[in-house]
Amino acid sequence: MTLFSLARRNIARNFSQYFLYIASMVFSIVIYFTFVTLKYSDIVSKMTETSQKMGSLMSGAAVVLIFFVAIFIAYSNSFFMKKRKKEVALYALLGVRKRQIGLMLFFENLLLGVFSLVIGIFLGFLSSKLFVTILIRLMGYDVVAPFTLSTEAIINTAIVFFIIFFITSFQGYRLIYQFKLIDLFHASKKGEAAPKPSWIVAILGLLSIGTGYWLALQNLLTSEAWRILGMFTPLVILATVIIGTFLLFHSVTGFVLSLFKRREKWLWKGLHLMTISQLLYRVRGNARTLTVIAILSATTVTAGGAVYSLYYNINDSVKLADPNTFMYKQAANVDNDKVTSLLPATIYDENVSALFVTFEAKQLESAMSIDEDKRIYTVIDETTYNKLAKLQHKEELQLIDNKATIIDVDYHENLSPKYAGKTITAEKGTEITLKGYHDVPVLNFKAGMTLVVTNEHYKELEKQGEPVQFRAIGVDDATIDLSKGIASSLPDEAQFSSAPEDYQSGIEGMGSLLFIGSFLGLVFLAATGSIIYFKVLTEAEEDKSQYNMLYKMGVSAKEMRKTVASQVCVVFAVPLIIGLAHSAVALTAFSNLFSMDFTKPVIIWMLAYTTIYGIYYVLTVYSYNRIITQNNKNEG
Template identity: 50%
Template sequence: MTLFKIAGKNIRNNFKNYFLYFASMIFSIVIYFTFVSLKYDHTIQSASDGSPKISSAFSGAAVVLIIFVAIFIWYSNSFFTRKRKKEVGLYSLLGVRKKQIGRMLFYENFLMGVLALLVGIALGTVLSRLFVMLLMNVMGYDAMPDFGISPAAILNTITVFLIITLITSVQGYRLIYRFKLIELFRADQEREKEPRSSVWIALLSVLLVGFGYWLALQNMLTSEAWKTIGVLVTPLVILVSVILGTYLLFNTLTVTLLKLARKRKRSYWRGLNLIGTSQLLYRMKGNARTLTIIAVLSATTLTAVGTAYSLYYNNRINVALANPNSYMFIGGDKAAVNKANQAIEQASGHKVIYHESVPLLEVDADITGLGQTTGSNEQTFTVISNHTFNKLAKLQGRNDVFSLQGSDAAVLEPGYMKGISPAYEGSTILLTGKGIHEKIHFTALKTYNVLNLGTVYSTLVVSDDLFAALQPKAKTMTAQAYEITHQDKAKELTKQLETILPETAGLASFYSDYARGMESTGLMIFMGGFLGLVFLAATGSIIYFKQLTEASSDKARYLILHKIGVKKSEIRKSVAKQVLFVFALPLAAGIAHCAVALSALSNLMMTSLVVPVVSCMGIYIGIYLVYYFLTVNSYYKIVTNVK
């Protein structure tokens, strides 16, 4: 029997152990292949009007994926090699040369890699079509892709994964040389030492995580701490502090807590708590690193996907905030305005909900009164009258009504940030210009505008009297504001308007902002989603492998328990509890980290991210649970399989 055949046989017999690794690897290959295909794909390029964004985005994502997959395969591979220490020891004892054993392991890994590559590419060619359709869908394109298989993508994938497989195979080969025969046989007998714990380090871990959280939740522009540490260094400090804290948390705090649990005899000396707690206690220290990696990966994945989904989810809200009217433009050229008006009124599939001609003034102002320390003291404002505001606000479904008198004014500032933007209310600015010298006094602030931001400057509302007084002196113009039905599907009409109206009209449409947002956030959610899934699959597999190794070394213990009369149902319960501990800890830490990161983000974006983030977490936990149940099942099977 040749070494190659033995290797093949080993894979077949060990397939159950290998399955999850194999599946994760195939999944990674499929995703990588899809990303590379998208990079080379022409349909998407033409649909996105040749924007180089997509191609480079996918190249970047592919690189991240390669690094991650390489680490994952490396880890799993050394895990499998270590798991087979005994087998290798037996071969050695029988007089098989290390070189031959190494070659056998090399073949095994290489065969697996090639097999995974073949299956991955085959699946990839089928699935990538589906994924492209999905991508087009989330990006808001309706062009159906005529998606051919790209030979360049296949070649790229094969090259990259062959290299990774080769490297890891060589690694497996080298690992054998580092083993000593006596160690190979003692592998399972190595005694795990009772872990030490220190209350101080446990406290430190809580402090570190707490400090990181506190820092992250500060307002980054006004906080003293951020200023002292430096705006660029602070995120790094947060990262290091939280990761180190998490590690110490798993390393020490859990041990301390488990030891405390052991002191509470009434619950500890009850049923299998004795077994579960003591086993966890023994394993905890060795597991701390893996658990930290999983917590950090989970946090990263959740935060990235959560952010992407939040942006996608909030796209409509943000676009609507910037474009309260479906279309708005300034009518300079009468003919063009009429033509545009006609186009809008006759557009098929859209009805005009309202059409308003809005009189505007453009006025310069001296804003020293706002107390801004940075920037110029001069600013140009677009001014509308109280009457216009009330009318537009009502049309746009807002309940606000102003009744400004004399020099009272209101400011419309959709980008208002507390603490950063000037505190308008109560301050006074001076309107200047040819023949204009008016002090106005801010009495109100609204964090929205009734005009499209692309067309106008920062907007002030003044009393009707003041507006009338300013009108003859200031630069006046009339803006056209339209609201139409199905504004998010108005691709044709928008294109038409863009050609009709001159650049100076400052056309701001809901549709073009919306489509652009969908395109970029859709791309983000697509890539974030798939990268997240790959990360999740890998983290799940890592815990799964780790638990199964533990199960194999726990087998003898469970056999003893079985003999002294522990029921299988009790064993199952105890296993489920133990595995839950290992699964839940990093997930809880990951979710906590992610929640803090996203609430910092939500403060920054000033939008509530609860719905998109919770739904992301829900999906993540759901898939994670599948891994949990798989692990419990396999663990239970291993420890109760007596013979």
């Protein structure tokens, strides 16, 4: 019997210990393999061929994934190694050479890696089918997902994970060299230094986070801070928030807990003493872990929330861009009858008269405008606007004081010109004064910037501009096929615009973004949950003898469950709350930038995140309790 066969036997019998580690590796591989399979799949590669954006998005996401997966595996590896220190020390004491132990750990780790890789790729193959189906659904395609095993994906995954495993295995090899033998023996006994919270550090932490928040909420264009820091601002925000979060966990939590410790009336009741002391004892050593969790949560919620909000708003943006289901400009070679013959029952079908008028518009210069003095507006009169508004179930417009109004759906307080009171002049001298802007369009986006003028002004302008006729059609439940049919019977000059078509392309673009966003979100969430799970369960292993002592002292199982639940709750809830706060700020900044209202989708997204996160909490508390009860049963 050789040492290696004993070591192998040790793996087989210690499977429960190895299981968590292998499971976390398999999990990482499944996620990564699924992602690369999608990347190399026909559907996605067709998409990436047509859209440069999509290609770079996929590659970017892959890099983020690799980075993440590497951190995650390194993390579970160090947990795993910590558990084995004593075994390693025993080998050393029995006279196995360091090099031999190192090699053993190295190969063992590599073997576990290869084993996980095989399982991971197999499971990943199954799950990629599921994900391709989801992706296709989200993008509104109607095809069955092809079930193919991509060799490229396998090679890619194998290479990436071999590198990761090689590095972690090398860490295992170094374990024996890094520590003195006596430290290895006492590794599990060593306590964490009691935290010494300091006011200064706590305040520094709060200040740092405050600075980050303040910078993020600054106006991009007018802020002095952004002007000075320039391109580095996002980095500065990131750094201040991360450092602040760390200091927060490092000191502020210590403070709060010591405050609890002073309230003896409350503290000396039941197991409160145990709960607070345990948390206090662990909190400093956990500052780094808690920071990682908070930042991961923030990233996940922010990225997912932003993408989901955009997706959620597609319908609204299409409604703004295409208030009419179909619209086109009359031209010489347009066959109106043919279009009519294609149409199903319509809600309305109107011919709209408008004018293309060139204006002198020096007054409308703004931060974003290029020096353009002449602008062409599509002019319609008040009557036309109100007729269409009525058909589209929108409020009618009342022009007063002979002033006109401009339709600007993308109005942005800082980027758009200030319209109110400004005067623009047509080429032949008609002056139009603007009342302001209005964000309810009646013509499709392709008609151009619309100016609504009084009927009198319209008559005056008729001689100064080029008259055009638009045909605006409203249809319920228009399909993409109908839209394609009409489009093919119209010449290019008709500038056909269609709500279903724009909706489709919006969904295609955003759908894949949403998919990548939620996929990465899922990965981060699962990993965040797993990190806490790992951490808490390692602590449970360390603390089980304490609970056994409590059990012997006559503490009821119910009370122990309560203290465990509240300890774990703090570990879960505190980083979640801070992560949500970070992402709320980030998403506010984001929605300011896009001037869209994200409240509802962001709340939905946060609730979804919190729910899954909550499931992890329940699972962790359950496992913790199981470890304790199992131990109490064994120890009697």
